Amino acid sequence: MTLDEKIGQMTQIRHFDEDAEKAITNKLIGSIIHTDGPAPGEDAKAWQGKFTELQKLALSTRLGIPLLFGVDAVHGQNTYNGATIFPHNIGLGATRNAELVEQIAEITAIESQATGFNWVFSPCVAIPYNEKWGRVYEAFAEDVELTANLTKASVQGHQGDLSKSNTVMATAKHYIGDGATDYGIEGGKTSLSELEISEQLMKPYSEAVKAGVGSVMASFNKVSDIPMHAHKRLITDSLKIGMGFDGIMVSDWKGYSKYGENAIIDAGIDMVMAVDGDMDDFHIGIKRGLENDSISIDRINDAVKRILRQKYRLGLFNNPFPDTTLVSKIGIKAHRDVARQAVRESMVLLKNNNQTLPLSKDLKKIVVVGEHADNAGLQSGGWTIAWQGVTENYDGATTILDGFKQQTNTEIIYDETALEQHPDADVAVIVIGETPYAEFFGDIGGEMDRYQLTLTEAHQNYINHYKNQGVKVVVILISGRPLVTTQQIEQSDAFVAAWLPGSEGHGIAEVLFGDYNFKGTLPHSWPKNEEDFEGLFGPNFWDNSIEPLFEYGFGLNY
Template sequence: MKNSTFKSLVCCFLLMNFSCKEEVSLSKNEQIEKKVDALLKLMTLEEKIGQMSQIRHFEEDADVHITSKYIGSIIHTEGPTPGKTALDWQKRFTELQKKALSTRLGIPLLFAVDAVHGQNTFEGATIFPHNIGLGATQNAALVEEIAKITALESAATGFNWVFSPCIAIPYNDKWGRVYEAFSESTELTEKLTKASVNGHQGNLSDPKTVMATAKHFIGDGATNFGVEGGETSLSTKEIQERLLAPYKVAVKENIGAIMASFNTITGISMHANKALLTDTLKVGMNFDGILVSDWKAYSRFGGNDIINAGIDVVMAVDGDLGSFHKGLKAGIKNRSVEISRINDAVKRVLRQKFRLGLFENPFPNADLVKEIGTKKHREIAKQAVRESLVLLKNQTQILPLSKETKKIVVVGEHANSAGLQSGGWTIHWQGTKENYKGATTILDGIKQHAKGEVVFDEKATKQQFDADVAIIVVGENPYAEFFGDIGHESNQLELMLTKEHQQYIKTYQEKGVKTIVVLVSGRPLVVTEQIEKSDAFVAAWLLGSEGDGVAEVLFGDYNFKGKLPHSWPTSTEDYKGKYGPNFWDDSIKPLFPFGFGLSY
């Protein structure tokens, strides 16, 4: 039988499962459930396991695997891009989608990407402040608008699924992903979770929206000593009260997917924790979406144990695809995995594909390409920069700066690098130190607003001591995931400024030049001494592509609005315990409390 003929029969079968009269009386979700059940009855075991499989588009034999292994979803990660332009990306994903549609049942693919602060894998897209900066804005309406733009620009590059938002509650600033989360505050995280989910998803069948993913379930930000993938030793009550609440909000807002986390609880990998993944999340919260694994989870966290625990889609990358398919088939054969578990997983995948309207509109919309990085989108990003800035000190009232200031010296490489000001997950997984397409730097903004002389002294070696004021921009180099953990063997990061950056500040302070310090970081740092000796001190977080938003506030076009999304530490001694100074027991008094922020 020809493939097209078979698929015509499939369509007839789906339609025959409920009459026209019945269809009118059923809700949209009820209609989808009928279609899902009908399609599931037609599927072979190989097709079901294929729908549970996620691979990268650039892997060897990816094209072949889509048709031979009936792959259900594609992920774009660090590695070769689908092309130079957005249309190139769409073309590549269209090619892959056509392969999926050519299979026996013609089930369309999902295309996923880590768009965590804009469509940050595509150069030229609008890059927003990371979530920690959005937490500082406390502006739910703004967060929802940013999520809408992220969804639109992600769809414009061919994606229908994003791995965002991260709704972890970080308790230790040593964790390398603090900036991916909104706040240490459960209440604030709940509010911004609702906004982000609604912004990303909207009406799922609208081609301008995408399926969102809450991550990482659960306890990833609350590991002992802030270790990525470490042990979360909080009590059941503490997890329930502090960590689960944002997920309840996400589920209530019909989030399409949730990603499991790398950490362990009572020594059990979260990927294999049935009590939390199935009993708590799927049954207890009535989550009907996709529970997706994190990177290479099948081989890392127990093989079929993760399927039995509740994982529906496996990130079968870096050689895991073959072992996953072979291992799961063997598990079903020896009855260590029940076919009912497989059917549940596949129904969840099909359900979201129907909700997204992929069976009717499987291909990306070329008309959306013109929406990438537009002036309107960048204005929203600039607004987010302005509202995220937290003024920690302005004792001498040096701010706002007069635009008529005769001479300003701008110090530090972070002032003149879009990559450094944006942090990890920007163009590349671990970020970049270079400027990238469409972005403006902090220095660009200062030069645009100042009417007097502006001199850039990158390494504080030009001895511009006759300047009226020094704007010194210092901070962390980009990092992502475990590479950002303080104490990880792969890095030499500390919870304070490098000696070089401390010297930038000292060089001008010791010469009596008034200093405004702008800190670019993914978390609070121990900068007590630098704050004490500065005339003004600003926490700017990781601000994305619109660096000129900083200048707009420094020169008084806008007031400071940002409030600390995290308590601010006084000393590195604060981090000796398991949880760090952000633990909610108030045993350590912060230098500045959660919610602190000055204004003009």
């Protein structure tokens, strides 16, 4: 291979970047990413068609090396409107069901391939140490053993027999310490020593490597004041040599320009997300690095071997195009049934006074309250259709209110913003929580201070409104992390942590009406008050000086 061909293989660009098609043939690009921005087409068939045309361009080059197509499918193929959207990982952690997690990953692989992708940037295997971190919901749990167990299941489910058309290459991310930064700041400093990191955070990656994970993504944080992208001891010595990882080490967004340019290649990054103007700088910089000996040709050759190895394992040299027969499997009932099972098993019952739950199907009148009750976007969180999520319904989804109406012939009243008087109601089911966010937009400790760790005043008033009418109150909390809800739990007759359930809201009603029992247990300890967040790391892992309201693993049932 020529040097340009090698550097091209190490480059990932967006399909909608200006001159992307020309770059595939002239710059000999190795991978395409789909992310927030213009969709590849109007439907899955068009998405496949777009990627097929780009693949043909790659195959027309001198060596005809096929492209990898990557996507952030973190709870289903969540970039496609109409796909099955599963509970976010925090909810899957609450299920503690590795077999279910593997099945979900298998379905995600099918629906990702159905939209043209052979590589997903999932699972996130972080250990969150602080609820201030904006990505808590992307991780399974605060517990390393549970996270390692579910990581293994997720990798196996995504990858299966990698050469088959219904599987994809998985990515363990973000390596390492992303959830354990001081104050929970996205991309901040991880103060843990390398020994503590090894003992407390490394096992999920070890399990992922044992399971044959095809790629690992570097994280935005620093360890020992070194950006993880440029941390050679942890990337090359610990991961590649120590664990025997032989897959692709991929950068995160604009990793080349953000974290030391050629230093990240020398540290062990094999493929670079060369987006937002990074591509030319990367190509020029790496050639200069070879000229001045800051990068060795052996390091370049190693990176390219790793990329080609995974393309061979995926069977792309024999079958580079997506399977058109998979399009009909997107969002099918069998997939949604699994997602609904995940919703049912993820819910955690924190309070149930006087057997308020399960609700009788013979009640005369139920009031369902709150905008989250009838909005699939709000119930699904970030990384749903768009990067930051959406605040409206999307194709194929069932809202929580839909589920209530399907579950009983009882009179169901929807009082969206708690303005009505219904003192004769048997119960008010109040659905409240966070609005969607992703990454640093949900980062309490960073510059983007948009979110709080308590309920809003408006949502508190929803509860007050019905308590003042003397109506029994059941609270369903929709959130990507435990919130400080001590007062609201005290006020309620029953309180349910439903996390971010995804597209199948009906699963919530099935449990509340007693068709199924509660199975979920807390994947994170539950904070008691806001003062718990004043320290570096918050209440929920290794700072034993803080007493939580509910311990890790707590959960009631009928």
